[in-house]
Amino acid sequence: MTDTTAPAPSRVLDVTSDRARARVRARYRKEARFRAYGLIAIGFAALFLVVLLADILTKGIPAFFVARAAIPVTLAAADIDPAGNRNLNEIAKADFAAALRKLLVAMFPYASDRASRRQLMALFSSAAPNQLRDAAMADPNLIGNQVTLPLLLSDDADLFFKGGITEVQVQPAKGAATPSGTEGTIEISSSGPDFASELGEVKRQISAQLRSVRQDVDANGQLRARYQAQVQDLTARLTQARAAGDKEAAPTLEQALAKASGDLESVSANGRQLEGRMLELKAKAAQPAAPEALDPNLPSLLVHINGGIVKATEVAGDRIKGTVIAPLGSAAPAAAGSWSTENILTPESTRRLGDREVVWLEAMAAKGMITSGFNWSFFTTGDSREPELAGVLGGIVGSALTLLVTLGICLPVGVAAAIYLEEFAPKNRFTELIEVNINNLAAVPSIVFGLLGLAIFLNFFGMPRSSALVGGLVLALLVLPTIIIAARAALRAVPPSIREGALGIGASHQQAVFHHVLPLAMPGIMTGTIIGMAHALGETAPLLLIGMVAFIVDIPHSVNDAATVLPVQIFLWSDLPEVAFRAKTSAAIIVLLLFLFVMNGAAIMLRKRFERRW
């Protein structure tokens, strides 16, 4: 049967020659490379996950803590309760903001002008007066007595204590200093090089400016040359045209010449200015020891001396000129080490707190008033425009209500559908259509479900916008395919022998299914349901379309109330410009991820616990 013409083997596999060895080596190199690609791919995904989680944790964890200022408070009866009858209704109407302002001015007597008072107040949260009110109303006996209340700081002040505003360097002085006065603009000279580093920084800045101005001057020169050439050219052509009597060209040329001359003039003016600036900078750079003025684009230099604080406005190597922020106790000379310099590294122009505010916050911290504690109110309040007051409770309750609706709909419907398709449905085109439909529905983009909710539930059925009810309905339809698929798999995993056993003792088909198959499939169904719910918890896009994106302060009480959910809250906060909201967003993400981990963990536990091999 074998084809008799088959020749004897003509080729013998060559395994010993150098060529063969080289070939095998090359094949193994390819093998190693291919394997490395796989590892690199997994490594890339892992790295991204680690970076993402690390980024969110580092940004978000500080937001779980909040700085408060424990200020000794005396609620003067004259302000709060002028009638003196401790009537709660009257106390509630009292001006606690004024009371707080008074307290603060008492702490910083030198900051008594209007602007300073406003700045001082701005260091505290807008809820701080309410805290005073709540304390007074909770215990009216406090009025007239001194108590210490931890008051909420503003988001910027909070951020300052978390290191998010600027870095501050304090150095004890090396030389002895003599201030020229105690208030207003004074001069402080030091016998040591205490201001040299600041001066050096200013000079460096000047050199950098000089470099950039030089480039500008060069560019300006080129531009000027071009315009000059243009003007000459146009002048020549204009003379030519005039000589030739060209009536048409002349006006156009005149116009162009006027424009070019104007441009040339402005460029030249700019150039003169630049050159002046360059000369100025050159002169400054040439004298490394000459005193320099400080501006808000440079790091600030503060001098703490004789119990007061001076903000430097001009610096030389051994002395500064500056304005007094906090008055000095005396103009007596201070010995080396008894006074200090403070560098606030972020320039004042780019930071959200001025030098004076920094000084006040540091003063409060120095008195031990600032305490950092866990931010419980993050979990007990709803949304707010003020970052330090905003909490996630509204989102959590909204998510809970929404998921309740989702679960209430899609668990019974999903299980019923799965039971029908798996146990009762005849195998025909119609059930096949349902199956194909379910599989496809699982892959429809989630935002399309939002369109469905908007068009059908809101506009056609007129259900309440922004409500957890509609949100839950939309999410129920969204996760229904997932649950049907999971429930069918769980039902399929129950061996037919169980079913047959029940039928064998005379149970009806439905009794067999509901009494025997369904209970055995329940762990699998629950696992699938939890995973579906976790999916619904993280879903955002469809809820945006049905209006769950509004700014809602109140905690929803029923499924008909306007509500938002946790992921939408994250989306809303991520859009806000305040830096503190960025931390809040990350903190809300951490809360959301914790919920998801708990849910998925529960699903895995359930699966491990009840997993049964038939």
Add this chain to the structure above:
Amino acid sequence: MTMVYFGLLVIAVAIAFMVGRNRARALKAGGSPLHSLPSYHGAFLALCVGLPMVVAFIVWMPTARVVIDDRAIARLAGDVQPKDPLAREARLRDIDRIAQGGMTDEQLAAYPESVVQAGRSAASMRGWSFAGLLAVGLGLAALGFHFGLQRINPQFRARNVVERAVKGLLIACSFVAVMTTLGIVMSVLFETMRFFAKVPPGDFLFGLQWSPQTALRADQVGSSGAFGAVPLFAGTMLIMVIAMLVAGPVGLFAAIYMAEYATPRFRAWVKPMLEILAGIPTVVFGFFAALAVAPTLRSLGLAMGLNVASESALAAGLVMGVMIIPFVSSLSDDVINAVPQSLRDGSYAMGATRSETIKRVVLPAALPGIVSAFMLAISRAVGETMIVVMAAGLAANLTFNPLEAVTTVTVQIKTLLVGDQEFDSAKTLSAFALGFVLFFFTLILNVIALHIVKRYREQYD
């Protein structure tokens, strides 16, 4: 009102169940052997009561609504009479708001007098309608109760009746999925047709200009050609391609490594890692893309002398790609594992290395499955919303430069439909037209992909 009605329904059903069961028990105690268990008789009677009440509600409510709406509109003064169906809808919403009550006088003053009148009369009509519903529903329930009670006797096959009803319920539930699809098709189709009545489909599908915000007034629509969706399609494709360039190779190689090389220990570590990545909500990816990846790319670009937009397509695409990696890898892992071991053995026995076996035997065999995995991933990338909403731009630039900002279909749907919307303007309707395109594009991809997967599985079963 709905709550009250269904509360009554639950009470009526509970009473009927208990009466039916007790009646059957009494019969049994009287010595007659029952065909069905007493609880089935109870359930039967409960059905007789509950079903008519539900049907009454389903028929009554929409009918009453249409009647009340018509009469409310009829009461409006001539100058506030709506002229077209869209205006009618808007007016009905006003009436509804007033009818729900709880408005202050200042709020009411904002509406024309006859609208307030119509709202108040609608409120009273609703009250009457509810009373009518209650009467009809309870009356039907009483009839049903009477009918059911008469049928309870020892020979009555209550179980069969109840089981038929349960089966009907099961079928209805499995119909919900079909209804959902139908609902989606209806909602996008109708609004899209209304949109195409204002803007020709050709202008929408092939126009190069997209600026719906400028076309707020009805008379501007269409003539301005501001609804050309090509820049959106191009932007969506650009981001999708970037995402697939990340997710395709990374997901596939990860799947190959997991299926062919990884030790069980390694799998036990990496699989949960990929599952965590898959479980992270898209809003988190969006936040990370917008606040971490995009600024990093921008400063990297500046360092290399490139001008990267702060909402570049690259940032959104990259993060979206990472989001899809677990999707691609788990689907590919499945199809690679479905390739029979005998094929691998055949190749190893020929002296092929692992990578040669994978490249020349396993991957060609798994190709249909991998193609469909990629198609599903593409459909996912095209439909993804949050990442692009947060990290991609709003301006409809027609560009293929990944460093520039582009916008996508989903971003526009979200932008057009969130916030104060004039429901009848072409601007709002265009979102549904975009949804229509999105739905059918992804549907076609999904149908093809799922079909291939099914055929593929059958091949190796």
Add this chain to the structure above:
Amino acid sequence: MDSSAPRLGNAVLTPPEPIILQERPIKIKSRHVTVHYGAKQAIHDLDIDIPDRAVSSFIGPSGCGKSTFLRCINRMNDTIPIARVEGKIEIEGQDIYDKSLDVVQLRARVGMVFQKPNPFPKSIFENVAYGPRIHGLASSKNEHEEIVVTSLKRAGLFEEVKDRLSAPGTGLSGGQQQRLCIARAISVNPEVILMDEPCSALDPIATARIEELIDDLRQNFCIVIVTHSMQQAARVSQLTAFFHLGNLVEVGDTDAIFTNPQEKRTQDYITGRFG
């Protein structure tokens, strides 16, 4: 076991009828081979010599270790993570479990045909050209074609498929698929061909054709075949080894084993008293 009898594995070295061994040189030599699957021992201390240019068959009841031992000869057990092989197997005097030996090259020298035909989901041509391609045996299309045609002819399949070389290999009948797999195995011109129950999935007619083919191939190759069918062993092989519970019970000239078994267990098995 009678302790005065010579060790079973050595029986082949001092056989009652050592004709085959004298005529043909030894190709594969196994000494003290032990295989574990995890904690379970699948083969106990196995010694056997397999002659070149002859068909040797391994018989025995299910789970006796015959397939396991076959898979040791081209180190297919390497692909099973829990398998552990001890002892020594030599082909032409070279230890195949030596660290310096490359398993990829070994498998090119020791081809294998599996129980269930497993053509790759490619064309018939590509199925046969696969081995030459990965081992770089041919450099041009013509050379590939030559190898494919030769291999198909030697596997007796060429006449049936010559008009549809680009048709998928999976479209052939079961017997044709198995001959395609044999053509694939011989395309790289191995020294040894291992066959793991090559006919168990085939009908009697296809089986007969494969058996004829095996008989032809023995002119050029050392063939080792695992089979469940004692008739098949008797028909195609010159040497037969009987395995039981991971032990090599008896080995010898096929005629001798079937007509005059030395061991009681062998006799019981070939007369159908267990198995």
